[in-house]
Every structure is written in structure tokens, then in C-alpha cells.
Amino acid sequence: MGLRDQVFIYHLTAISNLESILENGLVSRKRIQKKKFNYCNVADLEIIEKRMSSGLENYVPFHWRSKTPFAGDVMKHNKEIEFCYILIRRAVAEANGFMVIPTHPLHGIPEVLDYVTGFNTINWELMDTRDYSNEECKETSMAECLSPKVVSPKLFASICVKNINSKNKVYNIILRSSLPPDEKERLKNSIWVNPAFFVK
DSSP: OOOGGOOOOEEEEEEEGHHHHHHOOOOHHHHHHTTOOOOOOOHHHHHHHHHHHGGGSSEEEEESSSSSSHHHHHHHHTTTEEEEEEEEEHHHHHHHHOEESSSSSSSOOOOEHHHHHHHSSSHHHHHHHHTTTTTHHEEEEEEEESSOOBGGGGGGOOOSSHHHHHHHHHHHHHHSSSSSSHHHHHHHEEEOOGGGGGGO
């Protein structure tokens, strides 16, 4: 199945951030700074500054696949951190007014489009090649899906982790959260172990 026809979008974060995420939702970088949330930041400072200069700090970013060049670099340079992906169904993203940048947001001037227009603008065939020696493919693979508002845990389809130890940590974080019992149960059952999404 090609990337165009897949079901989810992906947000990479440190497992240590999950407690805050379950209490406050997935929030934009601007909101993190404003509310002074205790948050493990793994993004490159230069990239953060460039995103801020384009107004992208107001959005919550997702990628169209796991293990993008960005995710790979972050995990390679932060091996002491345990990561997870938060997955949301694309249909849910569209229904909740997510926006799309059809290529790497720092590749020229970012064009933030409505979901349908942006989705149809992405070069999916090029993204499917996964040829990261091709700079255009690399840039396209980091196209983003952006939420302009806080993303509630109610919208989370799954939380993907690398191994059983990480699964147990996430399970216990959900268990300790203040989410309603039915939501806790749903999220506990959604935890997915998939080492292929992570660097070795």
C-alpha cells in the first residue's frame, strides 16, 4: 500500500512528555512556552527558530509516515530518550480542520493549505520511493499535517512504542492520568509495539 492510501498521521515525542500530553492535550510550541509546561524538547534550535519565523509555532505538527529523516535524526542524536509516536487517523484530522504543508516546511516559504488541497498537492509517488539521497524526495517526505488547535487525547488512535518496556511505561502513565475510565481503557488497549518505527 502506498503512503497516500495509508490511515494514520504520526507525531513523535518523548515518553516523558506523555503525562503532560494526557492532561493538557497535544499543544503547539507557542502554547508550551506560554503555559510553561515541563516538556522534553528534542527539536534542533535552528529549526525551531526557522519555524517561529514562519508562524508555524502556532500549530501541532504531524508527519504522514513514521521514521522520516527528521524522526531518524532525532532518535539517533537522543539515544538516551525513550520515544513514542502518537497516531491519529487521517479522516479524524480532516474532520477536525487540520492543515497541510505539502513539502518540508523549511524548504522555501511554507504554504499552509486546507486539508484536501494540501493532501492532493503532495507528491506521493516521490515520497513512496524513500530515496533520501534525492533531496527533493527527502523534502517531500517531511510534508506536514498541522493542527491549528489543541489535539485532545480523545482523538488519539494509538500510541506506538519500540518495545515491551516502553509499553509498560506508557501503560502506567495512562493508568495514573486523570482521563475518564473508558478513555483510559481505550488508550491502554491502543498501545502498539512496533520496533520497525524506531532506530536501532
